[in-house]
Amino acid sequence: MEQAKDACLRLLAVRARSRAELEKRLGEKGFRLEITAAAIGRLTEVGLVDDSSFAEQWVHARHTYSGKGKKALQRELRDKGVAPTDAEQALSMVSDDAERARATDLVRRKLRTLPRELDRDKAVRRLVGMLARRGYDQSTAFAVVTTELDAAGFARISATGPDSSANHDGTEQSSTDDGPAGPDTARGLSRDTAALARRTRPEPGDDEAAADLVRRKLRTTPPDLDRTKLTRRLVDMLARRGYDPSTAYAVVKAELAEAGR
Template sequence: MAAGSQRGAERTPQGGTVEQAKEVCLRLLAVRARSRAELAQRLAAKGYTEHVTDLALGRLAQVGLIDDVAFAEQWVQSRHTFSGKGKQALAQELRRKGVAASDAAPALEAISSDDEITRATDLVRRKLRTIPRDLDADKTIRRLVGMLARRGYSSATAFNVVKAELAQVESVNDEFD
C-alpha cells in the first residue's frame, strides 16, 4: 500500500476508516450540498468515531468540498428564490443545519429589504388569486400576514406588503366598477 493511502485506510477501534467516511460524505454531497455539522451527524449515526470523522471532514474541507460559508450562500439564495423564505426563517434553517452565525451572516445580509419586499409581494399576489373575493377584509389580511409570517418575514414587512397589495387590488376593482 502507498504511504498516502495507508493513513486513510487506517482502521479505528470502532467505526470505519477515514476513506470509508470520506466515501459516505461524497455520496451525501452528490445528492445536495451539506454543512459540515450535517455530515458529522450522518457519520456519527453510521458509527464513525469522532477522530475518523474529523480527519475525513478536514480533508474534504481542505480540498474545498465542505465550505459552510458557500453552503449558506447557496442555501439562502435557493430557499429565498424558490421557496419564498424570509430572512428569519432562513437564519433558523441554517442554525438547524449547524451553520455558525458568523458563516451564515454574509449570506443573510445579501438579501436586501427590497429583495424581501419584492418576494413577499409576489407571494401575496399569488395567494390573493386563491382567496375568495367575498371574504371579510380583516380575515384576508390575517391570512396573508400569517402566510408571510410562517415563511419568515417580519411582521412589519408582512403587514406593509399586504396593505399595499390590497390597496392595489381595491383601486383596480374601483376602476372596473
C-alpha cells in the same frame, strides 16, 4: 477514513451540506469521531465542505425558490450548525428591497386563490400569517399585504355592504366594526396581525405550513426510525390537521428528501 469520505461524497451528491450536518450523519452511521474529523477535514481542504459557501447557496435557493424570509433562513442555518458569522454574511445577500419583493410575489400568488367576497380583515390576517410562517417580520408582512389588497381592490364586507364607511345614522364607521374611526384603528389591526403571526397552527391547505409542521416533528423523531413508519406517522399527523392525503404525502416526501432521511 476512505469509507467515511465515500459516505460524505454520497451525501454531497444529493445537495450541499454543512460540516455539522456531515458530522451528524457520519456519527449516525457509526464512524468514530477521529475518523469523521479526518474525512471531513480532507474534504474541506479540497473545497468540498465549506460552511460559508453552503450558507450562501442555502440562502439563495431557499429565498429565491421557496420564498423564505430572513428570520426563517437564519433559523434554518442555525439548525444546520452554521456559525453565526457565516450565517450573517449569507443573509446580507438578501436586501430589504429583495425581501419585500419576494413577499409581494407570495401575496399576489395567494390572492389568486382567495374568495373575492372574503372580508378584508380576514384576508389581512390570513396573508400576514402566511408571510409570518415563511419568516417575514410583522411590519414587512403587514405593509406588503395592505398595499397588495388595495391594489387588488379588496373591499371590506360589512353589514351595510362592501366598502361601507357609514353607520345608519350617517356617522363615519371604522374599518373594524368596533366603534368610530380614530388614530388607534391601525394600531389595533397591527396588534391583531401580530397575534396571528404568533400562531403555531397553520390553516389546512397551506403547503408551506404543512412543511413547517413536518420539519418541527422531524426534530423530535429518532434518526434511525424506519422511513416507511416515519412517512406514515407524518402523513397521519397532517391528515389529523385537515390536510388531504395527496398534499400530506407530497409534503412529507419532499421534506424527508431534504432532511436526508
